[in-house]
Amino acid sequence: MKILLFGGNGQIGHELQRTLAPFGNIVAPARSEADFTNADGLRAVLQQHAPDVIVNAAAYTAVDPAERDESTALAVNAAAVEALARYARYNGSLLVHYSSDYVFNGMQSGAYTELDVPHPQNAYGRSKLAGELAIQQGGCHALTFRTSWVFSSHGRNFIRTILKLARERKTIDVVSDQIGAPTSAELVADVTALALAAFHADALPEGLYHLTASGSTSWYGLACYVVQQAQAHGAPLKLDVSGIRAVRSADYQRAHPGTAIRPRNSRLDCRKLTEKLGLALPHWKVHVDRMLMQIDYGKAC
Numbered sequence: 001m002k003i004l005l006f007g008g009n010g011q012i013g014h015e016l017q018r019t020l021a022p023f024g025n026i027v028a029p030a031r032s033e034a035d036f037t038n039a040d041g042l043r044a045v046l047q048q049h050a051p052d053v054i055v056n057a058a059a060y061t062a063v064d065p066a067e068r069d070e071s072t073a074l075a076v077n078a079a080a081v082e083a084l085a086r087y088a089r090y091n092g093s094l095l096v097h098y099s100s101d102y103v104f105n106g107m108q109s110g111a112y113t114e115l116d117v118p119h120p121q122n123a124y125g126r127s128k129l130a131g132e133l134a135i136q137q138g139g140c141h142a143l144t145f146r147t148s149w150v151f152s153s154h155g156r157n158f159i160r161t162i163l164k165l166a167r168e169r170k171t172i173d174v175v176s177d178q179i180g181a182p183t184s185a186e187l188v189a190d191v192t193a194l195a196l197a198a199f200h201a202d203a204l205p206e207g208l209y210h211l212t213a214s215g216s217t218s219w220y221g222l223a224c225y226v227v228q229q230a231q232a233h234g235a236p237l238k239l240d241v242s243g244i245r246a247v248r249s250a251d252y253q254r255a256h257p258g259t260a261i262r263p264r265n266s267r268l269d270c271r272k273l274t275e276k277l278g279l280a281l282p283h284w285k286v287h288v289d290r291m292l293m294q295i296d297y298g299k300a301c
C-alpha cells in the first residue's frame, strides 16, 4: 500500500510515521515540497506519488494567529483539503483526515457526538469545518477523526508551554472554565492505524469519528497536574501549584486582546469509534504521565 502523509513533521504526523509503517511504503513530503497554500504544487505531488491512501495531518493549527489571517487558515485547512478530496475521488484513494473540537461552540452541557451540529466560534474552527464539508461534499472514501487538546513531546503544545513557563516564573494565569480531553498524538496515531486496518477489513465504515482520550479536565486542571507530576520527577521548576491562578476565559481575553474565543466545552463522545473498533480509550492522565516520564528535565522544554 502506498501512503502519502502530509504534515509528517507535526505532532500527529510524527507519530503516524511510526504507526503507519507496517501498512507499506510511506512518503512524507515536507512543507517545502508540498505547500498547501500552492494548489498547483499540491496537485503535482499527488499525481507524482499516486497514493492508495492520503493521510492529511497537515494543518494551519495556530488558533490565535488565524483570527488575523483567516484566508491562509482557509487555504490550508479547507481549499487544500478540497483538492485532496477531489484527487481521492477521481483516483479511488482513501483520504484520512483530522479535524477539531473547535468546530463546536462549546455551549452544550454534555459531550458532543458526530450528530451534533457544528457551530465554530473562531477562524480556526471555521476553517476546520470548511475542510470537513469539503470532504463530505467531495464524495471520496474518507475517514475523518475529530480530536482535541493534542500534545506530544515533539512540537508546540500546552504541556510543553506550561513546563517552559514553570521553569521561568513563580506565577501564571490559566483558564479554568474551558474543559476538554487532553489527547496524545501517540494515541491518535495508534488508533488511526487500528482504524485503517479495520476499514480495509470492512469492519469500519468510512465517515466522521470522534477520537480523544477519556476523562476531561480544564486547562487549569491540566496545568496543575503537569506541574505536580514534573515536580515529582525532580524537575527544577520555579513554579509550584500554589502559583497557578485559575482565571475565567473572559478575564483572560480582556488581559490578552486578540486571543480567539474558544469553546467552553470541548468534550467529544467517542463511542461511535470505540464500539466499532472494540476499544477502551485510556484516561488522559495515562499519556500525560507517559510524556512527563520521558522528558529530560535538564534541558529546556
Ligand SMILES: NC(=O)c1ccc[n+]([C@@H]2O[C@H](COP(=O)([O-])OP(=O)(O)OC[C@H]3O[C@@H](n4cnc5c(N)ncnc54)[C@H](OP(=O)(O)O)[C@@H]3O)[C@@H](O)[C@H]2O)c1
Binding pocket: 006, 007, 008, 009, 010, 011, 012, 013, 030, 031, 032, 034, 035, 036, 037, 056, 057, 058, 059, 060, 061, 076, 098, 099, 100, 101, 128, 146, 147, 148, 149, 150, 151, 155, 156, 185
Ligand atoms: N494541536 C491540537 O491541539 C489539535 C486539536 C484538535 C485537532 N487537531 C488537528 O490535528 C491535526 C494535526 O495537528 P498537530 O497538532 O499534529 O499539528 P502541528 O503539530 O501544528 O503540525 C501541523 C503540520 O502541518 C504542516 N503545515 C502547516 N502549514 C502547512 C502548509 N501551508 N503546507 C503544508 N504543510 C503545512 C506543518 O509543517 P511544518 O512542520 O513545516 O511546520 C506541520 O507538519 C490537524 O488537522 C489539527 O487541526 C489538532
